[in-house]
Amino acid sequence: MKRPRIVVGIKWVPNTQAVRFDPKTGTLIREGVPSIVNPHDLDAIELALKTREKYGGEIIVVTMAPPGAEEGLRHVIGMGVDRAILVSDRVFAGSDTLATSYTLAKTIERIGRVDLVFFGQETIDSSTAHIPAQVASWLDLPYIYYVESIEKLELKENKVVVKRKLEDRYEWYEVELPVVIGVAMHSNPPRPISLTNKLRAVTEKPIEVWTNKQLGLDPRCIGLRGSPTIVSKVTWQPEIPRKRKIYQGNPKEAVKWLIKHLEEEKVLP
Amino acid sequence: MSKKKEVNCEELCPEWECTQPSEYSGIWVVGEIDETEETISEPSLQMLTPANYIASKLGVEVEGLLLGYDKELLEKAAHEMIYHGANRVRILTSNKLKPYIAEVYARIISQIVDKYKPEVVFFPATMKGRELAPYVANTLRAGITADCTQFDVDEKTGDVLMIRPPFAAILLAYIKTPTRRPQIGTARPNVFPKPPRDASRKGEILWEDEKEYKIPRPRTRLVRVEYMKREEIPIEKAEYIVSGGRGVGTLEGFKMLEELAELLGGVVAGSRKAVDLGLIPHDKQVGQTGKAVKAKLYIAVGISGAAQHVVGIRECRVVVAINKDPDAPIFKHADYGIVGDWREIVTELIKALRERTKKAS
Ligand SMILES: Cc1cc2nc3c(=O)[nH]c(=O)nc-3n(C[C@H](O)[C@H](O)[C@H](O)COP(=O)(O)OP(=O)(O)OC[C@H]3O[C@@H](n4cnc5c(N)ncnc54)[C@H](O)[C@@H]3O)c2cc1C
Ligand SMILES: Cc1cc2nc3c(=O)[nH]c(=O)nc-3n(C[C@H](O)[C@H](O)[C@H](O)COP(=O)(O)OP(=O)(O)OC[C@H]3O[C@@H](n4cnc5c(N)ncnc54)[C@H](O)[C@@H]3O)c2cc1C
DSSP states (O other): OOOOEEEEEOOEEEOGGGOEEETTTTEEEOTTOOEEEOHHHHHHHHHHHHHHHHHOOEEEEEEEOOGGGHHHHHHHHHHTOSEEEEEOOGGGTTOOHHHHHHHHHHHHHHHOOOSEEEEESOOSSSOOOOHHHHHHHHHTOOEEEEEEEEEEEETTTTEEEEEEEOSSEEEEEEEESSEEEEEOTTSSOOOOOOHHHHHHHHHTOOEEEEOHHHHOOOGGGSTTTTOSOEEEEEEEOOOOOOOOEEEESOHHHHHHHHHHHHHHHTOOO | OOOOOOOOGGGSOTTSOOOOGGGOOOEEEEOOEETTTTEEOHHHHHTHHHHHHHHHHHTOOEEEEEEESOHHHHHHHHHHHHHTTOSEEEEEEOGGGOSOOHHHHHHHHHHHHHHHOOSEEEEEOSHHHHHHHHHHHHHTTOOEEOSOSEEEEOTTTOOEEEEEOHHHHTEEEEEEOTTOSSEEEEEOTTSSOOOOOOTTOOOEEEEOOGGGSOOOOOSEEEEEEEEOOOOSOOGGGOSEEEEEOTTTOSHHHHHHHHHHHHHHTOEEEEOHHHHHTTSSOGGGBBSTTSBOOOOSEEEEESOOOOHHHHTTOTTOSEEEEEESOTTOGGGGGOSEEEESOHHHHHHHHHHHHHHHHHHHO
16 A cells, blocks of 8 residues: 655754843843754644554655754654755755745655655744745645644545634645645644654664755755845844833722823723 | 846746846735625735835835635725725636635736736735745745835835844844845734725726636645634734733633723733643734734733734734733833732722723713
8 A cells, every 4th residue: 555755844943932132232142042943843743743653654854954953853753753854055055935945845856756745834933934835836736734634645546635723714625645734833742752762863763964966956046046035134123112101009009090091091991 | 216237037046037127016915805704804904004105115006916706795805905095906706716725826816916017015914825925926936025014115226125023023134135026025914004994095996807817726625614613802803902921820810811801892812821821722822923913902911021922012002011020021012011919900900990880881
């Protein structure tokens, strides 16, 4: 029987939760800020693991990143994925989402037959949620966002039924394979890593490193040159001006003070 | 404005069609139909605010684009776009566009954009818009900037500056697309106010001929829909919001916030920590990975005021903070702050509001 081949894209990101702002100097404290696998990608890995449990097959994780991301790949190998590919080459530096998705699409093509491509819904650093749609576009595949579960996979009929959640509804879609899927945030909390798997991650599974030697992409299509958008400037997020009136003291008096002001502002019903 | 340098086609990725920025003109807003409300969605109208602003800076016009299958509904939606500032609206209707499938719509939008060549295309970054826009951008090999909170024009070059808060909303990045058109940008709902409605405004409605476009065979089929029960107003539409954080701590504490919200005729929302603690569902989370809100009155209770939270309350008219820590950053983002234990203050506030309504009736 045919078994599914699943590719999962992950990103190695600075742990934005650990970044602190120094109000005195007005700078970002990044020192000692560790990088992590984008947390929303772990939902995608988990969904891939569940799918493999049910239908068998193989999970191949892909990331385009500097060499340090190997640590992230070890982490997901520890979760139980079968193969990990690190796409790493200085020529990919400076990629926007168009160039990133191009490089990822070409990587997926090189992997060969693939039935399902999973991504996390968005990252915690630049959070565009572009990549899944763009990869689908480069590969000319159907795609769907906010997927919570795989309801039915029929490789022979070449289709899958997925369930997704929008603001006010659940939707079930039948989609032709192969398909690119954005896995909803918080939908598939990752399992803890078992000790055996942790050991395997360190000892067994080799990480494949692909440079542009393997991929052979035109330098005009990748990195900075393949990126139509340019980050021209970065500043601190300015604050919305607020009145900043503060009351400290007896709660009853405080509430009186507040209601008086809210009445002046005409914002009470 | 100075003339742009010509793009050298030899230097371009061969997978991109070589076009010159000078071939493109005008600002487009791709509208989205709110299927449950049967009209144009609020976030689509909100996108007309930055569109009108950029258009006036560049001295060009604003055009809406609507796709769908219900002719009457689309025409009504087009008029709404005109009342809110669009100079004209283009409509494509076809039975083949039912039901909505992102890939199908994206491919047709790409063809229409490619035909008329606007220099800027805006999409509302609703859940559907966030799925749709990057596919359109990629089909056109155009640059796209997600979830902008400001737009401006680089006076020297005429490039649009798309300004967005990446990196957990601590930073603000100015992004531009100097050599490629159209420049595509999106903004989350409630980041911009809707322009004022003027029903006397006139504008053209242009009907596109479906025969001129390749409507792709859908590879995705909607097989079932189940609407969630919703008795309450969603937080992004609420006028009064009482929002709780980790400081509130318990479900029982959130019950009290509900009581306060009810008195105001509003709803309860929360911070991400409150969501993580299971005190409130994710669809009521305010902030970068939740929703932006535009309440008349936003009361933050036991919320510290992290950058990722306050990015969601920029459009609120009055912000009140209740926190026991006088140094909590939320006080910098509030109009009125009360330092103290939230339970005591909310109890007093509920009492005072009850008395106030009693007096009024
Ligand atoms: C300050 C700043 C702002 C930026 N703003 C923009 C912008 O508006 N438009 C733009 O085109 N580019 C932008 N970029 C560039 C963009 O961050 C990169 O192209 C990035 O690699 C992919 O975008 P993302 O993190 O938003 O991914 P998302 O689209 O949010 O991620 C979705 C999924 O794709 C996966 N994925 C993302 N990157 C990779 C990768 N390298 N390898 C494997 N899987 C991956 C994620 O893990 C996730 O599962 C910006 C960069 C910076 C530093
Ligand atoms: C990529 C990213 C995205 C994020 N997205 C979001 C988002 O969308 N929304 C969001 O909210 N957060 C988001 N966060 C998390 C954010 O950084 C904060 O961790 C979070 O907002 C804190 O929630 P909190 O204010 O409820 O909790 P805390 O920061 O723990 O604050 C609790 C507050 O309660 C006060 N308090 C305690 N007891 C009392 C009492 N008895 N009376 C009065 N006050 C009391 C304390 O003084 C404190 O200020 C995101 C983070 C990252 C990295």
